[in-house]
Amino acid sequence: EPEVTQTPSHQVTQMGQEVILRCVPISNHLYFYWYRQILGQKVEFLVSFYNNEISEKSEIFDDQFSVERPDGSNFTLKIRSTKLEDSAMYFCASTHTGLAKNIQYFGAGTRLSVL
Amino acid sequence: AQSVTQLGSHVSVSEGALVLLRCNYSSSVPPYLFWYVQYPNQGLQLLLKYTSAATLVKGINGFEAEFKKSETSFHLTKPSAHMSDAAEYFCAVSFPGGSYIPTFGRGTSLIVHP
Numbered sequence: 001e002p003e004v005t006q007t008p009s010h011q012v013t014q015m016g017q018e019v020i021l022r023c024v025p026i027s028n029h030l031y032f033y034w035y036r037q038i039l040g041q042k043v044e045f046l047v048s049f050y051n052n053e054i055s056e057k058s059e060i061f062d063d064q065f066s067v068e069r070p071d072g073s074n075f076t077l078k079i080r081s082t083k084l085e086d087s088a089m090y091f092c093a094s095t096h097t098g099l100a101k102n103i104q105y106f107g108a109g110t111r112l113s114v115l
Numbered sequence: 116a117q118s119v120t121q122l123g124s125h126v127s128v129s130e131g132a133l134v135l136l137r138c139n140y141s142s143s144v145p146p147y148l149f150w151y152v153q154y155p156n157q158g159l160q161l162l163l164k165y166t167s168a169a170t171l172v173k174g175i176n177g178f179e180a181e182f183k184k185s186e187t188s189f190h191l192t193k194p195s196a197h198m199s200d201a202a203e204y205f206c207a208v209s210f211p212g213g214s215y216i217p218t219f220g221r222g223t224s225l226i227v228h229p
C-alpha cells in the first residue's frame with residue numbers, strides 16, 4: 001500500500017540553526033500538508049500546498065517557516081532559525097482531489113528536538 | 116468555528132473489555148468526522164470516517180463509531196479490547212466543501228491491561 005514517508009525520523013539541532021524536514025507524499029496525490037504536535041498537545045495544522053503554492057496556512061506558520069516542492073517527489077518544510085518552542089513532532093500528509101481530499105494520509109513524523 | 120473535545124486523556128481497560136473513547140464536536144454546519152490511531156513511533160492512520168452517509172460507521176480492527184447529531188458526539192467503540200489496540204486515538208472534524216483541513220482533538224491514550 002502506498003504511504004507517505006518522512007525523513008529523518010528524529011532531528012536534533014541547536015537553537016538558531018536551520019532545519020529541513022523532508023517528506024515524500026503518495027505519488028498521485030496533489031495536496032500536501034504539514035502539521036505539528038507539541039508533546040502532550042493537539043495535532044495542529046501548519047500549511048497546505050497545491051499546484052506549487054501555499055493554499056492555506058495557520059497563524060503558527062510565520063516567516064520562520066517555508067515549504068517547497070523542489071522536484072516531482074519531495075515536499076519539504078524549512079525552519080530558518082529554530083527556537084526551543086519549535087521542538088515537536090512534525091507530520092506530513094497528502095490527499096487526492098475532489099471528495100477524496102477529506103481523507104488525509106499521514107507519514108510517521110519527524111521528531112524535532114531543539115537544544 | 117469547528118472544534119473537537121475528547122474526554123479523558125487516558126483510558127484504561129482490561130483485555131476483552133469494551134472500549135469506549137469519547138468525542139464531542141462543535142460545528143456550525145454538518146461536519147465530516149474522523150478517528151485516527153497512532154501506534155508508537157508511527158504516523159496517524161485513519162480508523163474510520165463519517166461523511167454524512169450511515170450514522171453508524173465501521174472501521175478497521177473491529178472499531179466503530181456512531182454519529183449522534185442530537186448529542187454532537189462521535190464516540191469510538193470496540194466490543195473487546197486486544198493488547199494490540201494500545202495506542203493514541205485522535206478524533207477530528209472538518210468541513211465538507213471547504214479546505215477539508217481537519218481540526219484534531221487532544222488525543223486519548225488507550226491502555227490495555229492483560
